[in-house]
Amino acid sequence: MAGRKKSELQTRSERAVKAAPDVLSHDVMMQASVRVDPELRRRSQLLWDDRAQSTRGPKASLTPDEVVQVAMPLADEEGLSAVTMSAVSARLGFTTMAIYRYFPSKEALLDAIVDAGLGLPPRPPRRRGDWRGELAQWARAKRTMLCARPWLAELPFVAAPHGPNWLRWLESVIDALSATGLDSADMGEVLSILDGYTRGASDTAISLARARARGSSAAQWAAEVGADLGRAIGDPRFPHFAALLTTPSNRPTRTMDESFEFGLSRVLDGIERYVDAAKAEHEASA
Amino acid sequence: MAGRKKSELQTRSERAVKAAPDVLSHDVMMQASVRVDPELRRRSQLLWDDRAQSTRGPKASLTPDEVVQVAMPLADEEGLSAVTMSAVSARLGFTTMAIYRYFPSKEALLDAIVDAGLGLPPRPPRRRGDWRGELAQWARAKRTMLCARPWLAELPFVAAPHGPNWLRWLESVIDALSATGLDSADMGEVLSILDGYTRGASDTAISLARARARGSSAAQWAAEVGADLGRAIGDPRFPHFAALLTTPSNRPTRTMDESFEFGLSRVLDGIERYVDAAKAEHEASA
DNA sequence: GCTATTAGTGTACGCTATACACTGTACGGG
DNA sequence: CCCGTACAGTGTATAGCGTACACTAATAGC
Numbered sequence: 001m002a003g004r005k006k007s008e009l010q011t012r013s014e015r016a017v018k019a020a021p022d023v024l025s026h027d028v029m030m031q032a033s034v035r036v037d038p039e040l041r042r043r044s045q046l047l048w049d050d051r052a053q054s055t056r057g058p059k060a061s062l063t064p065d066e067v068v069q070v071a072m073p074l075a076d077e078e079g080l081s082a083v084t085m086s087a088v089s090a091r092l093g094f095t096t097m098a099i100y101r102y103f104p105s106k107e108a109l110l111d112a113i114v115d116a117g118l119g120l121p122p123r124p125p126r127r128r129g130d131w132r133g134e135l136a137q138w139a140r141a142k143r144t145m146l147c148a149r150p151w152l153a154e155l156p157f158v159a160a161p162h163g164p165n166w167l168r169w170l171e172s173v174i175d176a177l178s179a180t181g182l183d184s185a186d187m188g189e190v191l192s193i194l195d196g197y198t199r200g201a202s203d204t205a206i207s208l209a210r211a212r213a214r215g216s217s218a219a220q221w222a223a224e225v226g227a228d229l230g231r232a233i234g235d236p237r238f239p240h241f242a243a244l245l246t247t248p249s250n251r252p253t254r255t256m257d258e259s260f261e262f263g264l265s266r267v268l269d270g271i272e273r274y275v276d277a278a279k280a281e282h283e284a285s286a
Numbered sequence: 287m288a289g290r291k292k293s294e295l296q297t298r299s300e301r302a303v304k305a306a307p308d309v310l311s312h313d314v315m316m317q318a319s320v321r322v323d324p325e326l327r328r329r330s331q332l333l334w335d336d337r338a339q340s341t342r343g344p345k346a347s348l349t350p351d352e353v354v355q356v357a358m359p360l361a362d363e364e365g366l367s368a369v370t371m372s373a374v375s376a377r378l379g380f381t382t383m384a385i386y387r388y389f390p391s392k393e394a395l396l397d398a399i400v401d402a403g404l405g406l407p408p409r410p411p412r413r414r415g416d417w418r419g420e421l422a423q424w425a426r427a428k429r430t431m432l433c434a435r436p437w438l439a440e441l442p443f444v445a446a447p448h449g450p451n452w453l454r455w456l457e458s459v460i461d462a463l464s465a466t467g468l469d470s471a472d473m474g475e476v477l478s479i480l481d482g483y484t485r486g487a488s489d490t491a492i493s494l495a496r497a498r499a500r501g502s503s504a505a506q507w508a509a510e511v512g513a514d515l516g517r518a519i520g521d522p523r524f525p526h527f528a529a530l531l532t533t534p535s536n537r538p539t540r541t542m543d544e545s546f547e548f549g550l551s552r553v554l555d556g557i558e559r560y561v562d563a564a565k566a567e568h569e570a571s572a
Numbered sequence: 573g574c575t576a577t578t579a580g581t582g583t584a585c586g587c588t589a590t591a592c593a594c595t596g597t598a599c600g601g602g
Numbered sequence: 603c604c605c606g607t608a609c610a611g612t613g614t615a616t617a618g619c620g621t622a623c624a625c626t627a628a629t630a631g632c
Contacts, residue, residue, distance in 0.1 A: 048517055054608085054609070055598095055599065055600080055608090056598070056599050056600070056607065056608045056609065057597070057598065057599075057607085057608045057609030057610065058596075058597040058598060058599095058608095058609065058610045058611080059597090059598080059609095059610080060609090060610065060611095061610075061611085062610095084587085084588070084589085085588085085589065085590085086587090086588085086589090094611070094612090095611070095612055095613080096589085096590090096612095097590080097591095097611075097612070097613085098610080098611050098612080100589095100590075100591095101609085101610060101611070105589085105590080106588095106589065106590090153442060153443075154442045156439060156440045157439075157489055162515065164523075167515070167517075167518055167523075167524055167527065168523065168524075170524075170527055171518070171523065171524045171525075171526055171527045174526040174527050174530055175526045178526055178529075183535055183536070183537065184529075184530045184533045184534075184535055185535040185537065185539070185540060186548075187530060188530070188545075189540075189545055189548050189549045189552070190549075190552065192483075192486055192487060192490065192545075192549060193483055193486075193549050193552055193553060195486060196482045196483045196484075196485065196486025196487060197478075197479050197482040197483060197486075198482075199482065199486060200478055200479075200481060200482025200483075200485060200486070201478060201482060203443055204478065229448065229453070231334055231453075232453055232457070237450075237453075237454065237457065238453055238454075238456075238457045239457075240457055240460040240461045240464055241453065241456055241457045241460050243464075243470075244460055244470045244473060244474070247470045248470075249469055249470055249471040250469070251469065251471065253471070254471060254475075259474075259475055259478075262472075262475050263475045263476075263478060263479050266475070266476065266479055266556040266557055266559075266560050267479060267553070267556055268556070269555070269556040269559045269560065270552040270553055270554070270555040270556025270557070270559070271552055271556070273552075273555045273556070273559065274552050274555065341577090341629090341630065341631080342576065342577040342578065342629065342630050342631070343576085343577045343578030343579065343628070343629055343630080344577095344578060344579045344580080344627075344628040344629055345578095345579080345628085345629075346578090346579065346580095347579075347580085348579095370618085370619070370620085371619080371620065371621085372618090372619085372620095380580070380581090381580070381581055381582080382581095382620090382621090383580075383581065383582085383621080383622095384579075384580050384581080386620095386621075386622095387578085387579060387580070391620080391621080392619095392620065392621090
């Protein structure tokens with residue numbers, strides 16, 4: 001902490017990197033004895049520990065959870081940028097600095113808000129074993145959650161500490177994946193495909209919903225996006241895209257939900273093919 | 287513009303939404319006559335127009351492009367948060383307010399920086415028609431680009447205007463997709479799967495690279511993430527995840543690149559299956 | 573040359589996060 | 603019992619942000 005000049009808030013994703021992709025091994029994940037950035041460690045701890053061991057002094061009039069429960073509606077109603085320390089504290093009826101008794105920085109508060117915003121993953125069905133159905137259910141639930149809290153998509157996913165709810169979602173999808181019989185490494189990859197698709201598709205839905213709220217109809221949203229995209233028509237640099245815009249589909253138009261389901265099926269197709277192949281290979285060797 | 291009180295910067299993704307997914311039809315995209323938020327329209331225009339029709343008055347000592355070309359290294363070197371109006375102007379040797387002669391707001395400048403940061407998509411190969419190979423090449427190029435400019439991932443993808451380079455990437459992937467013979471609606475879905483996977487996988491790679499830059503080894507990154515994730519081990523709420531962490535893989539560990547390739551293959555498998563089915567159906571009906 | 577237009581400057585404002593010194597409260601040890 | 607200590611919440615101050623606005627000075631058309 002000592003000697004740091006710049007605002008701590010800006011450290012969330014400050015340091016840029018030339019990014020040489022490299023080994024991310026399973027084994028290395030298990031080495032726990034390495035020294036870790038103390039600030040990140042602290043933020044992570046705040047998400048997990050119940051810190052209630054103080055005895056002396058006045059009683060706290062709030063809990064960290066109360067602060068989060070007040071801040072979240074603020075984000076829901078007025079967007080993430082409305083979540084300022086003073087706005088949150090005003091809703092609580094305290095001064096701005098009071099919040100710093102519960103969270104050491106806005107960053108830490110946001111971590112908690114995000115994790116609370118994730119909520120709980122869907123309950124597994126009673127009849128287990130249909131991994132494809134369960135993965136689909138998980139993806140639908142996640143998309144619904146992300147669309148319900150669009151401000152989650154405004155935060156850089158990268159480098160945020162992972163709280164209890166984040167881990168619950170992870171546990172949930174791994175639970176479903178366990179029925180595939182895949183190797184643990186493969187499970188990780190499959191998971192990243194499914195999650196990547198789900199988040200991307202949610203972005204699209206959010207983008208539509210947001211424009212809808214801004215103005216009015218889907219038509220207006222289309223006009224806004226189309227204002228960019230429409231430039232492509234007639235521009236010699238974008239012939240295929242222009243063709244895609246102008247060529248009408250010969251089947252009935254899909255709704256957003258149908259689009260999501262369509263893509264989800266393709267994703268699960270790819271996964272299923274690998275699961276089957278892996279199963280066959282496993283049986284052959286046994 | 288008149289009467290707006292809040293900082294214009296915060297409007298990028300300000301208005302939150304209850305998000306009822308709905309129709310996103312192809313036809314509605316084509317209705318161009320709808321009224322559009324004038325500010326967004328303005329920002330979009332700035333990305334596309336060459337605005338050089340002034341005649342009277344002193345000559346401009348800069349161009350918008352020069353500003354962007356100075357701002358981008360700033361983001362590369364010191365992260366997105368280092369891109370402040372005063373930092374950019376200082377590098378240019380002008381006062382802060384000078385930039386506002388070229389971009390009406392920081393938002394508009396960021397739009398331009400992002401589009402410049404996207405760069406150009408890969409050139410299509412001479413031998414055309416191998417759509418699977420071309421899609422893979424596109425995804426690899428996009429991942430490389432995203433990893434090289436990790437600050438792109440820090441900006442909310444949602445609702446940003448789409449500039450020329452963004453459209454070039456889109457054109458490029460649609461070009462490759464054209465060889466599939468898919469319906470235009472289907473192409474859109476397939477594209478969203480591939481792009482979602484690519485962006486998600488890039489996030490992971492960035493996260494690793496960033497932690498590497500912050501501290502040192504992959505081991506340290508693993509310790510940071512593991513500090514969160516390691517809590518799961520022994521926690522009764524996360525049995526499957528703990529099992530995944532502790533069960534060693536029986537095959538050699540994948541590198542990040544190998545992981546990406548593996549997932550990419552699964553994604554393309556799913557797409558290929560649909561392409562084949564669609565082709566078969568089309569031939570049957572013809 | 574006059575004048576309208578425009579590039580860049582200087583100043584000021586409101587907003588942000590948050591450091592720091594303070595006040596008052598309430599428990600635990602004497 | 604009461605006093606000292608630890609801690610909750612307040613008040614004030616600061617640095618930095620984006621940007622509105624009034625200004626100066628330079629340019630080109632009439």
